[in-house]
Amino acid sequence: MMHDPLDSRTADVTPAPATRARPEAEPQTTDREVPLDARELPSAVHAWLDGDQVPSAALIGAEREVSLWKRIGAETGRRSRMATPVHVRAQILAKLADD
Amino acid sequence: MWVGRRKQALSATRGMDYTSVVPLNQTEPAPPDDLIDADQAVIDRVLAGDRNAFGILIERYSDPLYRHAHGMTGSADVAEDILQVSFIKAFHHLGEVRGRFDAWVFRIVANGCKDWLKNIRRTHLSYEEDDQPSSFETPEEELDRGEMRRDLDAALAVLPDSLREAFVMKHVEGRSYEEMAVLLDATVGALKMRVHRAREALQKLLEERYS
Numbered sequence: 001m002m003h004d005p006l007d008s009r010t011a012d013v014t015p016a017p018a019t020r021a022r023p024e025a026e027p028q029t030t031d032r033e034v035p036l037d038a039r040e041l042p043s044a045v046h047a048w049l050d051g052d053q054v055p056s057a058a059l060i061g062a063e064r065e066v067s068l069w070k071r072i073g074a075e076t077g078r079r080s081r082m083a084t085p086v087h088v089r090a091q092i093l094a095k096l097a098d099d
Numbered sequence: 100m101w102v103g104r105r106k107q108a109l110s111a112t113r114g115m116d117y118t119s120v121v122p123l124n125q126t127e128p129a130p131p132d133d134l135i136d137a138d139q140a141v142i143d144r145v146l147a148g149d150r151n152a153f154g155i156l157i158e159r160y161s162d163p164l165y166r167h168a169h170g171m172t173g174s175a176d177v178a179e180d181i182l183q184v185s186f187i188k189a190f191h192h193l194g195e196v197r198g199r200f201d202a203w204v205f206r207i208v209a210n211g212c213k214d215w216l217k218n219i220r221r222t223h224l225s226y227e228e229d230d231q232p233s234s235f236e237t238p239e240e241e242l243d244r245g246e247m248r249r250d251l252d253a254a255l256a257v258l259p260d261s262l263r264e265a266f267v268m269k270h271v272e273g274r275s276y277e278e279m280a281v282l283l284d285a286t287v288g289a290l291k292m293r294v295h296r297a298r299e300a301l302q303k304l305l306e307e308r309y310s
Contacts, residue, residue, distance in 0.1 A: 036258075038299035039306065046295055049270075065302065068309050072301070075247045076270040084165040088179045089157050092186045096150060099187075 041065060138200040142193055153190055160201055161186070163272055164208045170267030171212035171260075173252050181211040205282050209264070216260055247309070254304040258297055265293035266301070 044058040045065050059066055138159075144152040161182060168178035185207045196203050255263050268274045268282070269290075276287045276294075283290065 036262075036296065036300045037303050038296065039303040041295070041299050041302055046298065049298060050276075050291075050294075064306070068302065068306055069298075071247055071309055072251060072305070073270075075251050079166065079170065079271045080273055082162075082166050082169060084161040084182065085175075085179065088165070088182055089154070089161060092157055092183050093151075093154055095183070095187055096153060096190055099191075 045069065135199055135201075142196055142200060145190070145193055153186075153193075156189075156200065156204075157186055160204060164205065166272055167205070167267060168208055168212055170255070170271045171209075171264060172215055173256060177215060181208060181215060185211050199281075202282050209282075212264075213260060250305060250308060251301075254301050257304065258300055262293050262297040262300065265290055266297035269294045 042059075042062050042065070044054050045062050048054040048059065048066070049069060138156065141152050141155050145156075164185070165178055165182055168181045169175060172178055172181070185204065189204045189207055255266070258266070264283070265279065268279050269276075274282070276290050279285070279290050280287050
């Protein structure tokens with residue numbers, strides 16, 4: 001008979017694992033633990049992206065990153081100018097009137 | 100314009116070149132106290148029976164909320180639906196507002212986005228063509244813009260929700276860390292960490308193609 005580890009009828013004949021990590025030692029699954037493939041950015045680049053005044057000299061050696069983030073910035077800037085389509089506001093008000 | 104003059108002045112006085120390193124984004128200030136009072140006055144009118152006054156709040160806050168929903172879901176249609184449901188919910192619970200209306204309604208929209216993200220099976224997500232006017236002048240620039248839009252969308256979709264949320268609030272909605280802290284009930288330090296992690300993940304995802 002196949003053993004089903006989720007079947008309680010077979011639970012009492014199944015030996016427990018010899019060793020098991022204590023529950024408190026197991027990592028919790030949160031966003032912080034999600035493995036992300038990332039590449040560290042220089043702190044000067046982060047400061048620049050945060051809108052801080054950063055002298056050009058601080059970004060020497062990070063030209064590739066700055067170039068990429070200027071392109072990303074062009075796209076995020078476009079998105080930051082997006083407006084709610086006019087019909088959405090009208091639809092909300094119409095639905096409220098129907099209530 | 101003022102920022103540019105200020106940078107030039109800084110460069111002149113300190114002998115350093117600030118002019119070539121324009122900060123990527125400028126942050127929007129939090130609503131002033133008089134706007135918060137004005138919101139409360141509108142809420143009082145709505146609660147007194149003037150339903151149409153609710154349109155003032157929709158007009159005042161729909162754009163940043165739409166941008167948030169669009170940034171989080173990657174879909175104009177979904178963002179519209181979330182906005183509609185959220186404002187209708189806000190209308191029906193308007194009597195429960197304590198404090199800032201904009202922060203309260205933001206949480207409704209943000210929760211709507213998170214619920215949608217939980218429910219959707221994100222095997223494929225494509226951003227639809229939008230009807231925003233293009234500011235690019237040549238076909239090459241237009242093509243490049245389209246590629247970056249798609250690639251950024253795909254990269255954002257890979258991020259955990261909390262990192263995407265922080266990145267969108269910082270770089271699309273242009274909020275300060277302090278404002279984000281109020282809206283998300285988190286510390287400035289934690290939010291900086293999330294934005295930094297999001298940037299570093301995006302850097303890794305996009306650098307091969309664009310660097």
